[in-house]
Amino acid sequence: MNGATGRPASAGTQLFDCRDAYIHALEEMAAKDARVCVVANDSLSSAKLKHFKAKFPERFVNVGIAEQNMVGVGAGLANGGMIPYVCGAGCFLTGRAMEQVKVDLAYSQSNVKLCGMSPGMAYGQLGPSHHSIEDLAWTRILPNMTVVVPADPIETAAAMRYSLVHQGPMYLRISRMPVPRVHADGYEFRLGKAVLLRDGHDVTVIASGVLAARALDAARRLAEHGISARVLNMSTVKPLDRAAVLDAAKTTRGIVTAEEALAAGGLGGAVAEVLAEEYPARMRILGLPDVFAPTGTAEFLLERFGLTAAGIEAVALDLLENEG
Amino acid sequence: MTMAYHAQMGHTGGDLSSADILAVLYLGGVLRIDPAEPQSPQRDRFILSKGHCSGAFYSTLAARGFFPLEQLKTYMDPLSMLNGHPDRNRLPGVEANTGPLGHGLPIAVGAALAARMRKESWRVFALTGDGELQEGSNWEAAMTAQQYGLDNLTVIVDRNRIQQSDFTENTIRMEPLAARWSAFGFAVDEIDGHEADTLLSRFAHLPIEPGKPSCVIARTIKGKGVSFAENQPAWHHGVPTREQLAAAAEELNIEVGW
Numbered sequence: 001m002n003g004a005t006g007r008p009a010s011a012g013t014q015l016f017d018c019r020d021a022y023i024h025a026l027e028e029m030a031a032k033d034a035r036v037c038v039v040a041n042d043s044l045s046s047a048k049l050k051h052f053k054a055k056f057p058e059r060f061v062n063v064g065i066a067e068q069n070m071v072g073v074g075a076g077l078a079n080g081g082m083i084p085y086v087c088g089a090g091c092f093l094t095g096r097a098m099e100q101v102k103v104d105l106a107y108s109q110s111n112v113k114l115c116g117m118s119p120g121m122a123y124g125q126l127g128p129s130h131h132s133i134e135d136l137a138w139t140r141i142l143p144n145m146t147v148v149v150p151a152d153p154i155e156t157a158a159a160m161r162y163s164l165v166h167q168g169p170m171y172l173r174i175s176r177m178p179v180p181r182v183h184a185d186g187y188e189f190r191l192g193k194a195v196l197l198r199d200g201h202d203v204t205v206i207a208s209g210v211l212a213a214r215a216l217d218a219a220r221r222l223a224e225h226g227i228s229a230r231v232l233n234m235s236t237v238k239p240l241d242r243a244a245v246l247d248a249a250k251t252t253r254g255i256v257t258a259e260e261a262l263a264a265g266g267l268g269g270a271v272a273e274v275l276a277e278e279y280p281a282r283m284r285i286l287g288l289p290d291v292f293a294p295t296g297t298a299e300f301l302l303e304r305f306g307l308t309a310a311g312i313e314a315v316a317l318d319l320l321e322n323e324g
Numbered sequence: 325m326t327m328a329y330h331a332q333m334g335h336t337g338g339d340l341s342s343a344d345i346l347a348v349l350y351l352g353g354v355l356r357i358d359p360a361e362p363q364s365p366q367r368d369r370f371i372l373s374k375g376h377c378s379g380a381f382y383s384t385l386a387a388r389g390f391f392p393l394e395q396l397k398t399y400m401d402p403l404s405m406l407n408g409h410p411d412r413n414r415l416p417g418v419e420a421n422t423g424p425l426g427h428g429l430p431i432a433v434g435a436a437l438a439a440r441m442r443k444e445s446w447r448v449f450a451l452t453g454d455g456e457l458q459e460g461s462n463w464e465a466a467m468t469a470q471q472y473g474l475d476n477l478t479v480i481v482d483r484n485r486i487q488q489s490d491f492t493e494n495t496i497r498m499e500p501l502a503a504r505w506s507a508f509g510f511a512v513d514e515i516d517g518h519e520a521d522t523l524l525s526r527f528a529h530l531p532i533e534p535g536k537p538s539c540v541i542a543r544t545i546k547g548k549g550v551s552f553a554e555n556q557p558a559w560h561h562g563v564p565t566r567e568q569l570a571a572a573a574e575e576l577n578i579e580v581g582w
Contacts, residue, residue, distance in 0.1 A: 037441060039434075059441055061472070069430040069464035076434020076448075079419060081365055082441060084434070099424055100461075104431060108421040109413055 013213075015178035021153035022115065022174045023048040025160035026085060030056050033164065035083040039063060041070050046176075047087040047117050067092045071100035074112040083111060083164065090116030090132030090173060091123075098138060105169040106142040112170075113163045114139075119149075119173045120210065120260030121293055121301045128292035137265025139171040140238045146191065147238040149173040149259075149267075151212035152181045155235055158189035166191065177210045177260075177298055182233060192236045194244035200230035203316045204248035204255045208234050208267050210302070211258040211286075217309030222316055229316060240270045242278075249281035254319040256284045258312050260302070263287035282323070284315045325550070326580055327379045328562075329569050331400035333408065337559040339380035341484035341517070341544040342451060346384040348523040349449065356446065359389040362416040368446050369435045371420045373428020374453040374482060375409040376561075382406050382415075390417035397582055426459025428452060429479060433465045436477040436537075447530070451480045455487025458496050463508065466537075470509025475531035478538040479510070482517065484546035488560045502541055510539040517542025549576055 030036040030052065037059035044050050044062070053060045061077075063070045067088060074086040086093070093116050094101060105112050116135055123130035139147050148163075148170060150156040156174060163170050182197055197212065198219050207215035212233040219229035230252055232244055248255055255275070257268035268285030275281050286306060293301050302308060306315065328334025349355050349370060356368045372381050379399065386393045391405070398404040405414040409423030420431045432450035439446050452462065469477055483501065485492055492498045505512045511533035515522050523542070532538040546560070547553030550572040553562060564572060573580045 061437055061468075063464070063468045064471075066461075066464035066467070068426070068461040069433070069468060072427055072430025072461065072465065073434035073437065073468065075420070076431040076436070077438045077441075078434075079369065079431065080435040080438020080442065082438045100427065100430070103421055103424055104427055107411075 013180035015180055016153040017178055018150060018153050018156040018175045019048045019117065021156040022160055023052065025157040027052055027055060029161065029164050030059060033083070035081065036164065037061065037077060037082050037084050039070050039074050039077065039084050039086045041065055041067055041088040041092065043088055043117070046089060047115070049087065067096040068100050071097040072104050075100070075104035075108060075110045078110045078112050083113070085113045085115055087115040087117060089130070090119035090135045091130050094132065094135040094138050101139070102142055106144045109144050109168055111167055114169070114171045116171060116173045118176045120175070120177070121298050122176045124298035124301060125295050127295060131293060133261045133288050135171070135173065136237055136259065136261045136267065137269065140266065140270060144168060145238065146170045148191070148236055149208040150175070150235055151209055151233050152179050152183055154181055154183040154185065154187050155189060158187055159235065162189045162191060173209060175210055179210055180213045182212050182216060189235070192239045192241055194241040195233040195235065197231040197233050198229070200228035201251065202228045202253055203320055204230040204232060204252045205258060205312055205316065206232045206234050206245070206248065206255060206267065206271055207258040208237060210260050211307060214307070214309045215258055215312055218312035218316065221309055221313045225317065227316070227320065234267055237267050237270060240274065242274050245271050245274045246279050249275055249279045253323065254282040256286060256312060256316050256319060258286040258307060260307060261287050263289055282319060284319050286312060286315055325564050325569055325572055326582060327383070327396055327399040329564050329566065330397065332563055333400060334379050334563060335376045335561045336379070336553060336564065337486065337546040337556070337562065338374060338377040338453065338482065338484065340548045340550065340553065341546045342374070342377050342482045343380045343548070344518045344520060345451060345480060345482065345523060345542055346380055348520055348527065350384045350388045352520065352524050354524070354527040355449070359417065362390060366444060366446050369419050369432070369448045371422070371428045371432045371435070371448070371450045372410060373422055373450050374425070374456055375422030378406070378408060378410055381410060385415070385417040388417070391415065425453065425456040426461040429462045429465040432477060432479070433469050433474065436469070436474040437472060439476050440472070440474070448477045449480065450477070451482060454481055454483045454485065454498055454501070455492050455495070457481070457498060466505070466508040466510065469537040473535050474537045475535055478530055478540060480540045480542055482544055483541050484544045486546040486555065486557050486560060490557050505539040505541070509536060511536040512539045512541065514541040514543065517544035518548060551575060
């Protein structure tokens, strides 16, 4: 990390706002499929929906500042044969409307796609009320729910295109934190499959979203210590790629998970559940400990909680050094 | 009531206050539905927002032919399709999984928007309780219905004046209820919710006003038809004894079926 500029130190790589890829894909899908529509809660700018509204006014619904209604309206649209994308800040879309997400979508098996915008600590200094660090635990725990956290613009677009053919409710976490590309053009999203970003045999870093690029950087740094780190982009948090987790446990000496969310209940929790039952292995879970974040920019907060290449590197070294 | 007796659980009071409305909608030819094709894309949608009144709802669906009447005998039994609250993935004819209050109207608004987007002529009906309207999500949905001028949507309020613990007006005042719906942009009509002819003629002329969503406030009696249950808050989720069941049947001049 370059602490002074607060930018990921992925040498020579351009940074992207994944929302651009999301809205581009959404507009493309809407142009091809008359069932695609959008439900918004007035956050047209942060969900990048202004152009969609202008282009497809008859398939754009702004329910105003009313998230419970927004999710219920999505369920009704799906009942009526549409494929609604319900887009709003992750913190409100999940927290405010959680019972609707549970009953109207998950329990009902409604074909509704939730796009949780600006998740994690993207809203930085706006504070914990606007952070969405609980969303992965809340959505992952629901039967019938599918949870996807794309790592870069390529995967964001691919996951959006996949969501259109997926039957049933999905939560897509759309980052606004600038991230470098970790996937090549032509990448195809496969639900429930970990993506091997880099192979290694000493330790495995399993990351999602913003942390995927940082995990790659961490692996490069670990290589300088002579440590071979495998990096898995676990963009599908649910259903989890259990085989990839078990293989990592069996063929490397430890697992570090990294996510922009509470350490409890998210990706780390999902990995731990598999390991505890099937192949107990040494692991560390990087995320927010049991606290709400203090005031600071998103980048400052990621650094503070060790959600950086250096943070992942340090935890991996510690894990390997204290093998006992 | 037989179902509630069988399950030793149920919401007798609200079942009886909404039964006439349900009968008119499903058996009076109001809803354009076909039990042989419950998923027909062009069907009218009926959403029971007061999902706890599943006893009356299931009886009506069975009477309309969505499933055999015999199946009512499995109400709330282990692994029954007749869950305490409706499950659309288990039971034909159910449009939405309801139970938690304030969920039905947003779903109904979404369905009405879908019909609009698809340029189709099917209509959407939602039946809510009156105490249920204390849930704020109903009014969020009402504002959306107004904004989009959803005149393919009709909200029916089962105005039985009683919620779980007491009369609504002793709990959280609901009056002036008609004025509230009007203020939220609905065309409102307040009618007797037990008069089949009144209900039929109202539902034959919808929307109440073109360009506006409709709200029919059905004045009803909780526990209707059973003297000892009528207007008694305790019968909100009262379960009859075998003797009370027999007494109710005698009052209604019917036989206890099972």
